[in-house]
Amino acid sequence: MNITDLKITNLVEYEDQIFSVKEILQPTDDHYYVKIENDFENFTVPAEAIQPILIDENWLEKLGFSKTYSSEQRIRYERPENFIKYDFDLTAKKLLEGLKIYGNSVKCKYIHEVQNIFSSLIGKPIFGGIKKENTALL
DSSP: OOGGGOOTTOEEEETTEEEEEEEEEEEETTEEEEEEEOSSOEEEEEGGGOBOOBOOHHHHHHTTOEEEEEOSSEEEEEOSSTTEEEEEEOSSSOTTOEEEETTEEEOOOBHHHHHHHHHHHHSSOSSSOOOGGGSBOO
């Protein structure tokens, strides 16, 4: 994972579990380290050891999106804020897939990207943290 993409509270995968980023440590020997935690454990790991979480329908629901449209070509999820949507393009070209903000497409494949965009636009996290039931990979 690219360390410059990470922010505090981003959700990441480490050893088949979901963690929240708590701190990004200055590099030592040109290597970054990240403090991560969930309800069960917390520790510091090399940034290269964590992985992004791919967006899927289950994760969108955990982030407060609801399915509002489904067809053979597209599935749409929307947040309560009427300007933010996520489309899954079911066609081979995947031209329409990604986050939609005020009608503009933003290519996002990972949960931390959605978290970062949302917090930049709204000024607060998309949700407060991970619950115990959300720490298992889907």
